[in-house]
Amino acid sequence: MKKLGFGFFLVLLAASVVFAGGQKDADDGTVRITVASDATWPPMEFVDATGVIVGFDIDLLNAVAEAGGFEVEVQNTAWDGIFAGLANGDYDAVISSVTITEERQRSMAFSTPYINAGQVLIVPAGSSAKNLSDLSGQQVGAQIGTTGAFEIEKVAGVTLLTYDEIGLAVEDLANGRISGVVCDSPIAADYVLQNDNYSNKLQIAGDPFTEEFFGIAVQKGNAEVLEMINAGLQVVLNDGTVEDLKDKWLR
């Protein structure tokens, strides 16, 4: 009886190794990769009313996979551990409105850029602030570890408050606890213009003040996955799919 139990335990252990993250080949030889995304960033990646992860990035990923001839599985992962997981090999890639920056390029590899967004400032409706320096001496929120947070830190006199999710920062802004929120322009547009809860309480101040190119992040040294993604991305960028997606999600 004990031997049976031990043997069963070994089988269970072996089975769990098989299901660990990483590339798998399906029966017909197609490669399947796992991609992580912080699905709290509408309209780029978010969870819709039925619980499915949707968004611009998700549609783009599916298009890239189809063009590149591989399969993808999206995993919802909290933002501020997402790069640690990538470095560990918990998943193969990250698509989550990741801006390509020099610091990030030191720890991970990026695909070709697929869209240019910019950071934009959201303020309460009726506020006269036009940019971050107008909010000197006040508190401005952003999601922890995003380029929005980095931008706020660069401005002297403005206090940065970091939130686990951008939605919490926007909620605080709508309740008047903070004076502004900095995030990517598509996300700002979604909250201020599309979201019924906030559309009459918030406004976007000024134009995007940075140039941010988003890329798909891959573990440094994982040339195979990077090439697959870049090949698919090349096709998608050239055949107008990206423009269609922008019309669908960002306008």
Added chain:
Amino acid sequence: MAQIESETRAQITVSDGALIPDRGESSVFSAWRISFFGALVLVVLLPVLAPDPYLEILQRLPEGIARTFQVTIVSILIALVIGLITGLGRISRITVVNRIATVYVEVIRGIPLLVQLFYIYFALGRFLALDRVVSAILAMSICYGAYMGEIFRAGIQAIPKGQMEAALALGMSRAQALRFVILPQTIRVILPPVGNEFIALLKDSSLVSIVAVTDLLRAGREYASTTFYYFETYTMVALIYLVLTLFFSKIVAIMEEKLNHDR
């Protein structure tokens, strides 16, 4: 003359175990000493030996440490007060008071602390503008007050019935008996679990980062998320939490020893 042999009563001590030294222990290498001074040495040595990134990390953390201290100490004091009132309420003979206290304990113990933090700051925040640190402290005090209430109740009920009976026989009212006879003895009994709760609260204080209060853990996360030095950052954060908790557990041990001087 009959000889009365005195028995040494088996002593049941509730304590943090190996970390709190016994009275008779005089070893230089006690578990507490190894852990505390080991952690302290590492906190000092790592930034000296590898300033990049450990010194940078150490420079980013003091604001978080101060905030963690503030939240923990204020919360524990308020929780003690709430706990005392709740504990007395739970043993009260007035039905209304008893019911309120029981409902409070059951409801608050049934909801996770993180949910309570969210609720008090974001949900109530639509109606009541509360400063984020105030609402964080409030949420922690309310949550731990419920647990303290049960500790106080257990402590009061642990005092032998004879004490209350003797006090009543001497002509005290129940309230006077509680105040002058029972509660002073309760303090000695509940000190170990209160010490436990204090240390648990110190570690749970890291949850206040959800309402954008920069505590020790949050300060570390903010640094790690920009530089990707996850291992080094969390090593320093863990060591500093360890130093803090060991320091407070030593204080609790000293208090216990002072109160147990006759045993």
